[in-house]
Amino acid sequence: xxxxxxxxxxxxxxxxxxxxxxxxxxxxxxxxxxxxxxxxxxxxxxxxxxxxxxxxxxxxxxxxxxxxxxxxxxxxxxxxxxxxxxxxxxxxxxxxxxxxxxxxxxxxxxxxxxxxxxxxxxxxxxxxxxxxxxxxxxxxxxxxxxxxxxxxxxxxxxxxxxxxxxxxxxxxxxxxxxxxxxxxxxxxxxxxxxxxxxxxxxxxxxxxxxxxxxxxxxxxxx
Numbered sequence: 133x134x135x136x137x138x139x140x141x142x143x144x145x146x147x148x149x150x151x152x153x154x155x156x157x158x159x160x161x162x163x164x165x166x167x168x169x170x171x172x173x174x175x176x177x178x179x180x181x182x183x184x185x186x187x188x189x190x191x192x193x194x195x196x197x198x199x200x201x202x203x204x205x206x207x208x209x210x211x212x213x214x215x216x217x218x219x220x221x222x223x224x225x226x227x228x229x230x231x232x233x234x235x236x237x238x239x240x241x242x243x244x245x246x247x248x249x250x251x252x253x254x255x256x257x258x259x260x261x262x263x264x265x266x267x268x269x270x271x272x273x274x275x276x277x278x279x280x281x282x283x284x285x286x287x288x289x290x291x292x293x294x295x296x297x298x299x300x301x302x303x304x305x306x307x308x309x310x311x312x313x314x315x316x317x318x319x320x321x322x323x324x325x326x327x328x329x330x331x332x333x334x335x336x337x338x339x340x341x342x343x344x345x346x347x348x349x350x351x352x353x354x
Contacts, residue, residue: 133163135334137170143264148174150211152203155179155234161191168193179235180204182226203235205263219265220256231279232256242339243271247294248287249278256289266294272344274298275325281312291323296346297300298326300338305331 140149151173153161180202181187188197205222208215220236222266227233234250247266249257257278260266266273275296278285280303299320303311312329320327329349337348 133166133170136163136167137176139335140171148172150175150177152177152237154233154248155230156187156191157230158191158249161188164191164196165193168196177203177235178201179221179233180224181221181233182224192236193350208318212327214239219260219263220249220252222259229253234278236260238266241340243342244274245269246274246276251280251285252278253284253289254287257285257287261289261293272297274338274345276300276315277304277320280309281316281329282309283313283315285307286316286320288319291325293317295311295323296325298328300329300336301329303329303331304334305329320339 148205149171151167153164153176155161156178174197176185176196178184178188178197178200186201203218204224205218205220207218210216217238217240218235219238221233222319225233231251231253232255234252234256235248235251236252236256237248239246239248258303273294273296275286275294275298281301285301304311317327326344328336328338333349339346339348
């Protein structure tokens with residue numbers, strides 16, 4: 133949470149932010165209460181889910197869920213020239229693993245399309261394909277791999293269907309889980325995708341250009 137606040141400050145952001153939290157797991161929402169003390173939010177989005185209050189009870193700041201917008205497939209909004217579209221979950225579910233509820237967010241901006249998978253698993257990737265995803269796209273595609281590059285996500289079928297030019301893995305290096313999984317990296321390389329791993333820098337900064345991305349090795353000295 134403090135790291136995020138420093139980045140926003142150093143980027144010159146002063147206004148409240150639109151906060152989207154993919155799912156109720158501590159590695160994705162554990163800093164929420166601290167962040168709420170450091171920065172104000174213009175809006176708050178979480179995935180639609182059964183027993184929502186219970187799922188978020190250990191992670192959400194007091195009173196936050198009363199203001200939360202529960203989003204689902206088909207919800208869309210624009211910020212400037214960028215169009216945001218929720219592709220998962222499709223409806224209210226009661227599922228055993230919060231990863232299965234994780235928001236999958238598609239962002240379209242000019243000739244760039246970004247897929248943020250949160251911690252969605254291979255099962256959700258197959259469901260998305262059955263729903264007609266990802267559809268045709270003639271420009272650049274970046275995939276933020278699901279579940280930090282774990283073996284249960286970023287399936288061969290999803291890579292073959294999405295055909296991303298770039299795959300980003302958010303995983304510290306080294307880490308005790310072995311993320312990203314060697315088999316996942318191998319299938320991305322076989323697809324001729326450019327592989328980016330946040331690693332020890334704690335983050336990467338990407339700037340879009342006509343035929344890809346300019347990558348900076350760290351985010352403002354984090």
